Amino acid sequence: MLKALFNILIFPGFLFLIIFGLAAEFYDRKIYARFQNRVGPPWFQPFADFVKLVAKENIIPEQADAYVFKLVPVFALTSVVTAFFYIPLWKTGALYSFNGDMIVVLYLLTIPTVALFLAGWYSCSVYSTLGAMRSLTQLFAYEIPLLTSILASALLANTWSLSKITVFYSLHPGLWAFNLLGFIISVVTLMGKLEKGPFDIPEAETEIVAGSLTEYSGKLLALFRLTIDIEMIVGASLLAAVFLPFGLTLHPAIGFILFLLKVLLIVSIISLFRTVLARLRIDQMVNFCWKYIAPLAFLQVLINLIVKWTLVR
Amino acid sequence: MGFLKKLVNWSRLKSPWILHFNTGACNACDIEIIAALTPRYDLERFGVQLKGTPRHVDILVCSGPITRQTADRVIRIYEQMPEPKLVVAIGSCATSGGIFDGCYNVEHGIDSVIPVAAYIPGCPASPKAIIDGIVKLLKSMEEKEKSS
Numbered sequence: 260m261l262k263a264l265f266n267i268l269i270f271p272g273f274l275f276l277i278i279f280g281l282a283a284e285f286y287d288r289k290i291y292a293r294f295q296n297r298v299g300p301p302w303f304q305p306f307a308d309f310v311k312l313v314a315k316e317n318i319i320p321e322q323a324d325a326y327v328f329k330l331v332p333v334f335a336l337t338s339v340v341t342a343f344f345y346i347p348l349w350k351t352g353a354l355y356s357f358n359g360d361m362i363v364v365l366y367l368l369t370i371p372t373v374a375l376f377l378a379g380w381y382s383c384s385v386y387s388t389l390g391a392m393r394s395l396t397q398l399f400a401y402e403i404p405l406l407t408s409i410l411a412s413a414l415l416a417n418t419w420s421l422s423k424i425t426v427f428y429s430l431h432p433g434l435w436a437f438n439l440l441g442f443i444i445s446v447v448t449l450m451g452k453l454e455k456g457p458f459d460i461p462e463a464e465t466e467i468v469a470g471s472l473t474e475y476s477g478k479l480l481a482l483f484r485l486t487i488d489i490e491m492i493v494g495a496s497l498l499a500a501v502f503l504p505f506g507l508t509l510h511p512a513i514g515f516i517l518f519l520l521k522v523l524l525i526v527s528i529i530s531l532f533r534t535v536l537a538r539l540r541i542d543q544m545v546n547f548c549w550k551y552i553a554p555l556a557f558l559q560v561l562i563n564l565i566v567k568w569t570l571v572r
Numbered sequence: 573m574g575f576l577k578k579l580v581n582w583s584r585l586k587s588p589w590i591l592h593f594n595t596g597a598c599n600a601c602d603i604e605i606i607a608a609l610t611p612r613y614d615l616e617r618f619g620v621q622l623k624g625t626p627r628h629v630d631i632l633v634c635s636g637p638i639t640r641q642t643a644d645r646v647i648r649i650y651e652q653m654p655e656p657k658l659v660v661a662i663g664s665c666a667t668s669g670g671i672f673d674g675c676y677n678v679e680h681g682i683d684s685v686i687p688v689a690a691y692i693p694g695c696p697a698s699p700k701a702i703i704d705g706i707v708k709l710l711k712s713m714e715e716k717e718k719s720s
């Protein structure tokens with residue numbers, strides 16, 4: 260009981276995720292600044308932003324549904340933190356696991372997007388409604404390729420449990436190389452999920468002010484920003500567990516450092532593409548995902564089926 | 573309680589987010605404000621970020637004299653900002669009305685409708701002056717909090 264509480268609240272739960280999430284946001288912003296030949300923010304910047312927002316006045320618009328408006332960020336934060344417990348981090352096997360937890364994790368990671376939609380919709384402002392519609396449209400574009408590419412990896416391992424996937428790839432070293440295409444696809448779709456890089460269409464600040472979060476201020480905005488930071492960590496560690504499953508059987512300390520490095524690698528890729536690519540339009544994004552990314556994801560499934568029939572048997 | 577208050581004050585000084593609003597300027601000050609936000613000057617060193625919505629920001633950066641058309645709007649934007657909030661007037665026109673003062677369609681400077689914390693004169697105010705002004709404002713706030 261005490262151990263479970265420790266796991267949930269401190270390590271590798273809430274507190275660890277907050278610290279790691281804020282650190283990853285700093286890392287992302289710093290290398291984004293360095294790519295643009297700037298100095299960039301100091302190391303405490305995300306923490307200072309968070310504390311400042313928490314201490315600010317909380318405005319709830321008169322027309323907004325106050326109940327949903329206040330509930331939705333908490334809901335989003337809880338779901339991403341919950342998803343983290345089912346992902347194997349630095350050893351084979353997660354803290355908690357059951358058969359089919361892969362689907363649960365993917366659904367829990369969808370909830371922040373749905374929360375953003377609800378937040379925008381119940382703000383009853385034109386900009387936030389537009390942002391809400393865009394984030395939902397975008398969800399339909401990236402969710403299928405992401406699920407398919409992760410499913411391809413699971414097909415090869417012949418299980419729907421993330422912990423058993425890591426066990427399988429640790430027993431068959433080298434097989435993860437067949438999932439490289441899936442890794443690229445899922446990084447692209449993760450950028451869509453996090454609304455970063457060329458896919459920041461729902462919060463396009465030059466078009467629709469701040470998207471769904473236009474009416475949010477103070478504590479609730481701080482919670483949403485924290486949710487997006489933690490979602491980045493959880494998404495990156497999901498990809499690290501499924502597509503980069505090496506070093507999991509080593510000593511836990513080495514495995515932990517490897518885990519941090521893997522997550523930072525994925526964050527670096529996301530920041531790189533955020534710097535070099537301009538924002539797409541929503542129709543271009545949907546076209547791109549359905550014309551190129553989704554067929555490639557199905558190709559990955561085909562590759563894995565062939566590998567399964569020829570090599571793994 | 574003392575520690576928490578110190579932490580909050582520190583965070584307010586370290587992360588001022590700004591909103592830029594043109595209250596009727598000739599665009600020269602706006603171009604200089606945008607120049608101050610480019611990688612050449614890099615305001616993110618001080619934690620400054622340009623935001624699109626008044627709900628997210630701490631500092632309202634105004635340029636230009638208040639015209640009769642914008643007077644209502646600037647009050648509305650000011651009221652949409654969550655507390656604590658500050659206003660910075662950039663350029664000669666924003667501080668006093670400048671050469672437009674006395675025109676039939678122009679009120680005076682920004683402080684004729686909303687309270688202003690810092691005035692940055694210049695026609696237009698250069699990016700270095702804007703950065704200097706904002707840093708001085710933050711420093712004066714810090715000293716005020718230390719003395720109180």
